[in-house]
Amino acid sequence: MMSWLTSFQCLASAPTETVGTEGGFLVLQVIGVLLGVMGLLFFLGAAVGLLRFPDFYTRMHAAGKGDTLSTMLMLAGFGLVTMEDLSLGSWLLLIKIMAVVLFVYLTSPTSSHALMRAAFEDDELPLTEDDLRNSKRGKRRKKR
Amino acid sequence: MKWISLIPVFSVGALLLFAAKDFPEWGDPHSPASQSPVSSHFINNTGVDTEVPNMVTAVLADYRGFDTMFETVVVFIAGIAVLAILKGSGRRPRGRHRSYKLEAEPDLIVTYTVRLVVPVIQLFAFYVLAHGHVSPGGGFQGGVVMGASFILIALAWDLDHALVRMSLPRCMVIAAVGIIIYAGIGFLSMFMGGEFLDYAELERLLPVSREMARYYAILGVEIGVGFTVASIMFALYANLSSEGRLKGGL
Amino acid sequence: MGLELLNIFILLLLVVTALAALRVRDLITAAAVFGVYSFLMCLLWAEMGAVDVAFTEATVGAGVSTVVLVATIFNLKRKSND
């Protein structure tokens, strides 16, 4: 039976052939994978912050910063992993990925700024000290 | 009474699932669709016939060029229809956000970033359009990216700001020019002695071989598609966001 | 080897986002979730090897159609009754 259930068994038994055996530099690939893992960690932090923070501004703070940094880290790691040899093609690929990183660096903070400004002009109130005190005393309050 | 809708829904679903067990498995290389002579012909002969490495572009603009031409016409007609439906139907700005939006200054940070990014987006649109022969892309994608850059201008400032750069009459003229380019290449190859959209006959005009004539004609056709799609996408946004009034924010 | 785990995951997420886009009352949220649906569809197609279709869906389906939906809902009533 050829089915997708077998892919679970593939998960249980780790694949024997790993990255870096054929082509490419082991150092670059290790650095790239480390960058990718760091990016995933920051993404996890952004997601947890998006869920756990109390009001809109702190949520956007977590989402905007964590999102930007983790996307850049993961793209940089991806660029390093794909450096199989020092040929022209791989350099071009790296340059393209770095261009994507540059544009994420430009546009992602801008979009979170635009969201913040829209919320501010829509009279969305940030959480204040009083709210925190009330929420500590009484039941836990959601935003506004 | 909403549950009545479940009856046709589930009967359709039962029919489709009943048919599903006759379909090939996921990724079966011997499925009927993959074994059909048409697909194998396209895969085998694209390189010989047109010298285009991307088979999708070659099939889209050459083998099935007639189809794509009228798909472009459908997009054009949709743009005209939206214009006709919403023309002159705008109401006066009313309510809170309307007056507010009209007074509001565009955000400095957003506009500055858009100023930086829009030229790159448009350059990327041209890249996608021209590089569609050897990488994913082509007229539709490049046109949509180009239209999206104008939409971005309209979002960052307001619609007037974008309409200065791409007014609606200019949009429709460019869309029509795109279709004229497409059909014109078809007719040109017809006048050169071939059939409609038989680009190989263009070798008499271009100093290249028959295959490379088709290569360049595919590029020309994609440019026509890109013109139409870009302007129609922006016209759709401009009309829908302002209810046909063509001014104001968002 | 047939379907892979990534396909299954994306397909189930597709069903979830499709249901969510139709369940929410706020139409702007519905449009945003529909954009998520389009991006998942784009990911699935890229994974299937249909790169041109994925590119088209990323620009058209997730980009322009979401923007057009939001621009229209901005002129309509934002709340939906069902």
Add this chain to the structure above:
Amino acid sequence: MFEDGAIINELLIERLNYFIYVVLLLIGLHAMIAKRNLIKKLIGMSIFQTAIILFYVSISVKNEATIPIYKAEHDPHGAASKAAAIELNSTNSGKPLYAPTELQSSETQQYANPLPHVLMLTAIVVGVATLGLALALCLRIQQGYGTVEEDELLVKLERSDARYSLSPLAKAISSRRRPARNSRNPRATGKSSSTPKRSPGYGKNLGSTKASKPSTAKTKTTQANKNPNSVNRKPGTTSAKIGTKKSLPPKKTSIKPAGKTSPQQKKGTE
């Protein structure tokens, strides 16, 4: 339950992809049938459409196959075909350059099927064009009737139908006496749709289009005798006319819910 040949096994394990396509398609179909909001219907239509496109693309998948772009060894402008061309031109000179060679049937299996991709690529673009057209129609309905909810829309349509399927005598009387009241559905009136109402309700925007231009001139001339430059201040005149009439209050109350909800909701949401 999951043994070979059982229907559950057949559907949920071996053909799970088809099962999910059908589920997506049914979600879209159900939304198109049962949802009352027109925008929700359109989102359902898009989901339906993408489910079909997904099915179509998925039949082009081949195992062990790459994307439908020629690899380096089959590239018509690559090194392999250049070497072939040099060899070919050396053997018989005078022939034009002939670089690429036709693929063999064993090599065909290395590429995914490009034909469904092409068909669906155009379908996506046409899909967004039809979505834009449908959204334009939604905007027009909103301008005409003040709502895009189907049930409210049906109530309003029914009411306007009932108003214009009265007896001929009643129709003549009502159209002569109460121009302002009858301009709810301006396309059906056409005669007096330019008279403004006190409440900025639905039907106003349609009424201000060109369809009612001749009637505008007519009403203007008839009322110019009594009240020059009164085109914009007709509430006073209409109320003066209305005051002489008996059958107005029940009519007004019957209209009231619809006329009441629309402007306030608009104000609230905008």
